[in-house]
Amino acid sequence: MEDTGAIVPVICGPMYPGSNPELIAAVSEAGGIGIVQPVSLTSLYKHDFREGLRLIKKLTGKPFGVNFTIFGGANKKYHEQMQKWMEISIEEGVKFFLTSLGKPHEIVKIAKQHGIKVYHDVPNKKVALDMVDAGVDGLNCINWRGGGQTGSQSAEQFIEELRDVQIPLICAGGIGNAEDFQKALEMGYAGVQMGTRFLATKECIITNSYKQAIVDAKEEDIVWTNKVAGNNSSVIKTKDVMKGGLRTGPIITYMLRHRKLKKYARMYLMSKGLKNYSKTAFDDNVQFWQAGKGVGNIKSIETAADVIKEFAAVTV
Numbered sequence: 001m002e003d004t005g006a007i008v009p010v011i012c013g014p015m016y017p018g019s020n021p022e023l024i025a026a027v028s029e030a031g032g033i034g035i036v037q038p039v040s041l042t043s044l045y046k047h048d049f050r051e052g053l054r055l056i057k058k059l060t061g062k063p064f065g066v067n068f069t070i071f072g073g074a075n076k077k078y079h080e081q082m083q084k085w086m087e088i089s090i091e092e093g094v095k096f097f098l099t100s101l102g103k104p105h106e107i108v109k110i111a112k113q114h115g116i117k118v119y120h121d122v123p124n125k126k127v128a129l130d131m132v133d134a135g136v137d138g139l140n141c142i143n144w145r146g147g148g149q150t151g152s153q154s155a156e157q158f159i160e161e162l163r164d165v166q167i168p169l170i171c172a173g174g175i176g177n178a179e180d181f182q183k184a185l186e187m188g189y190a191g192v193q194m195g196t197r198f199l200a201t202k203e204c205i206i207t208n209s210y211k212q213a214i215v216d217a218k219e220e221d222i223v224w225t226n227k228v229a230g231n232n233s234s235v236i237k238t239k240d241v242m243k244g245g246l247r248t249g250p251i252i253t254y255m256l257r258h259r260k261l262k263k264y265a266r267m268y269l270m271s272k273g274l275k276n277y278s279k280t281a282f283d284d285n286v287q288f289w290q291a292g293k294g295v296g297n298i299k300s301i302e303t304a305a306d307v308i309k310e311f312a313a314v315t316v
């Protein structure tokens with residue numbers, strides 16, 4: 001996965017919340033690759049998009065990437081905004097795009113014109129093969145241990161199903177320490193994408209109670225809820241998460257199963273989720289904490305550089 005710009009094959013996945021410029025820069029500076037989550041950068045951390053990219057460039061001369069979450073169901077305004085973010089990213093010299101949800105065909109076409117590599121988050125084999133046809137350069141295989149929106153199968157099953165795919169496959173989900181990383185490489189993955197491990201770092205701007213909860217949590221403390229985005233997301237089992245139950249009520253559940261209404265249900269949940277999950281970044285009393293099953297192997301809050309150094313040590 002050298003085509004991403006990383007020296008150590010580690011992507012710090014986009015996170016809402018979690019992807020503050022200081023963390024992105026620290027990961028890239030240490031040899032991995034940090035990814036901008038545009039909504040986090042602008043709405044949560046209050047940077048003008050271009051100025052946010054320039055801040056990262058001031059903090060590191062190393063490459064970083066930008067995520068585009070395509071949301072098929074989003075309104076015209078969101079897609080125009082995403083288009084603008086893409087133009088600015090190109091102008092600011094970004095050479096790696098990470099796309100998620102929806103169809104990235106147009107982004108791939110534009111990226112190719114500018115020598116930009118595109119990896120896409122994929123939840124299963126069918127989407128993975130469609131994305132190979134769409135011309136993406138790499139696939140982030142989201143497995144069932146991941147933080148944020150989860151996949152539905154194990155890392156082992158996923159790579160087994162994609163043995164014939166010729167582009168880099170990245171293990172996204174459940175990597176907590178260097179040993180997990182090494183196992184992923186031994187399975188045949190070209191690298192890993194991590195979110196949870198990087199939340200519990202000194203550079204990440206989330207509350208200390210959120211970071212400590214990751215360190216304290218065991219794998220069994222991670223539960224799935226469909227209330228964040230309509231499909232399963234991994235969260236720590238806290239009082240706030242359990243208060244309203246883990247599953248949507250009958251109306252939203254009906255809408256989620258309905259071909260035409262599904263996108264409205266997901267937009268409703270995401271806009272509600274954004275409010276809860278943005279508060280959790282700054283308020284110790286709000287405990288909507290997304291995290292994956294890698295928590296069991298995360299034992300301390302470290303610098304991003306120390307995390308990357310530990311991982312680099314097992315690649316030689």
Ligand SMILES: Cc1cc2nc3c(=O)[nH]c(=O)nc-3n(C[C@H](O)[C@H](O)[C@H](O)COP(=O)(O)O)c2cc1C
Binds near residue numbers: 015017196197292293
């Ligand atoms: C708090 C949190 C927020 C996330 N937000 C996003 C997001 O906005 N967009 C996205 O594509 N992935 C998001 N993810 C997924 C990560 O980019 C990454 O794929 C995932 O965290 C990998 O699993 P891990 O947490 O077990 O390392 C998020 C993950 C977490 C933990």
